[in-house]
Amino acid sequence: xxxxxxxxxxxxxxxxxxxxxxxxxxxxxxxxxxxxxxxxxxxxxxxxxxxxxxxxxxxxxxxxxxxxxxxxxxxxxxxxxxxxxxxxxxxxxxxxxxxxxxxxxxxxxxxxxxxxxxxxxxxxxxxxxxxxxxxxxxxxxxxxxxxxxxxxxxxxxxxxxxxxxxxxxxxxxxxxxxxxxxxxxxxxxxxxxxxxxxxxxxxxxxxxxxxxxxxxxxxxxxxxxx
Numbered sequence: 001x002x003x004x005x006x007x008x009x010x011x012x013x014x015x016x017x018x019x020x021x022x023x024x025x026x027x028x029x030x031x032x033x034x035x036x037x038x039x040x041x042x043x044x045x046x047x048x049x050x051x052x053x054x055x056x057x058x059x060x061x062x063x064x065x066x067x068x069x070x071x072x073x074x075x076x077x078x079x080x081x082x083x084x085x086x087x088x089x090x091x092x093x094x095x096x097x098x099x100x101x102x103x104x105x106x107x108x109x110x111x112x113x114x115x116x117x118x119x120x121x122x123x124x125x126x127x128x129x130x131x132x133x134x135x136x137x138x139x140x141x142x143x144x145x146x147x148x149x150x151x152x153x154x155x156x157x158x159x160x161x162x163x164x165x166x167x168x169x170x171x172x173x174x175x176x177x178x179x180x181x182x183x184x185x186x187x188x189x190x191x192x193x194x195x196x197x198x199x200x201x202x203x204x205x206x207x208x209x210x211x212x213x214x215x216x217x218x219x220x221x222x223x224x225x226x
Contacts, residue, residue, distance in 0.1 A: 001219060001220045002055050002175075002217050002218070002219055002220075003054060003055075003101070003218055003219060003220040004052055004053070004054060004055075004216075004217070004218040005052075005053065005054075005055055005215070005216065005217045005218070006049050006050060006051055006052035006053070006062065006215075006216055006218075007049075007050040007051060007213055007214070007215055007216070008047045008048075008049065008050075008211075008213065008214045008215075008216055009047060009048045009049075009050050009212070009213050010046075010047055010048055010113065010115055010119065010210075010212065010213075011045065011046075011047040011210065011211040011212075011213075011214060012045065012046040012047065012119070012121065012137060012139060012184070012186070012208070012209075012210055013043060013044075013045055013157070013158070013181070013207075013208065013209040013210070013211075014043060014044045014045075014046075014137065014186065014188050014190070014206045014207075014208050015041055015042075015043045015157050015206055015207040015208075015209075016041065016042050016043070016201070016202045016204060016206045017039050017040070017041055017202060017204050018040050018041065018042050018072075018199070018202055019040065020033050020035060020038075020039075020040040022199060022200070023040055023042070023072055023199070025198055026072070026085060026197050026198055026199060027072060027074060027083055028083075028166040028167060030076070030166045030224075031074040031075065031076055031083055031164055031166055032074060032075045032076070033072065033073070033074060034073040034074050034075045034080055034156075035073075036153050036156045036157075037153075040072070040073070041072065041073055041156075041157060042070065042071065042072045042085070042194075042199070043070070043071055043072075043157060044068060044069070044070050044135055044188075044190055044193060045068070045069050045070075045071070046066075046067070046068045046113075046121045046123070046135065046137060047066070047067055048064065048065070048066050048067070048113065049063070049064065049065055049066075049067050049089075049094070050062070050064045051063070051064060052064070052065075052094070055217075063091060063093065063094060065089055065090045065091035065094050066089065066090045066111035066112075066113055066121070066123075067087065067088065067089045067090070067094075067111070068087070068088045068089075068109070068111065068121070068123045068135045068193075069084055069086070069087040069088075070084070070085045070086045070087070070088075070193050070197070071083060071084050071085060072085060073156070073157070073160070074164060076164055076166075076171070076224065079162060080160060080162070081160055081161070081162035081163055081164050081171070082160045082162075082163050082164070083163070083164055084104055084105060084163065084165075085105070085197045086105050086107060086133065086193070086196060086197060087104055087105060087106045087107065088106075088107050088108075088109035088111065088123050088125055088133065088135070089106055089107075089108065089109060089111070090108075090109060090110065090111040091108075092108050094106070095107065095108050095127075101221070102163075102165065102170070102172060102221055103165045103167065103168035103170055103221070104163075104165060107125050107127045107130055107133075108125070108126055108127040109123050109124060109125045109126055109127070109133075110123070110124045110126050111123040111124075117140065118138060118139070118140050119137075119138070119139050119140060120136075120137070120138050120139075121135070121136070121137050122134075122135075122136045123135040123136070125196075130196075131195070131196035131197075132192060132196065133192045133193045133195075133196040134189070134190075134192045134193070135188075135189070135190050135193050136188070136189040136190075137186050137187065137188045137189070138186065138187045139184045139185060139186035139187070139188075139208060139210065140184065140185055140186075141182035141183070141184050141210040142182060142183045142184060142185055143182060143183050144182070145180040145181060145182045145211070146180065146181060147178045147179065147180050147181075148178070148179060148181065154181065154209075157207075158179040158181065158209070159178065159179065160174070161173060161174050161175070161176075162174065164224070165221070166224065169223055169224050170221040170222065170223065170224060171221065171222055171223075171224050172218060172219055172220075172221045172222070173218075173219040173222075174216065174217070174218055174219070175216070175217040175218075175219075176214055176215060176216050176217070177214065177215065179211055179214065180211060181209040181210065181211050182209065182210045182211070183208070183209060183210075184208040184209060184210040185208070186206075186208040188206060188208070
């Protein structure tokens, strides 16, 4: 059953290759760390969630707020998905709803965005009694948008339709059209985002992609089988 629908606007994807073994302490043992050609990845996604609301509720009653999520790629059995290491949002209400309904590790943050020829996003976690974390990116898109090709790394990183919260025994299905992604030139600062979950920021330059807008439908969480 669909529980929420919303638009994801000004979506910045920043992907880093990481050592699979380094992720093990941050990911529950019930989940296998998914890899592409033996390479594990983590990603930060900055965006604005626009008009989040239950199906059938008029747009004018939806919530709009900025968000930065930090995730890695996992499998439960043969099913691929994502595991959220953290999610920072500018909305206290969204933080409470997501923690209650989806059991996700949301934190309240001060997030500012500037969308011009050059885009900027800055996030600073301000929730007390949790590890501090900051994310900052200045970026601009390049070239033409493309939909990821089958079996490509781009598809591995973008096309994920399930999230897992094994600590609560929950999984949630996501619906959206295939991503259409621009390459992007970016200056990114994210060291403390890694440190907050016990990881070191990789030395490798990240892959950066951008999508202006995507429509999402999120289902009600269900129990993980087995």
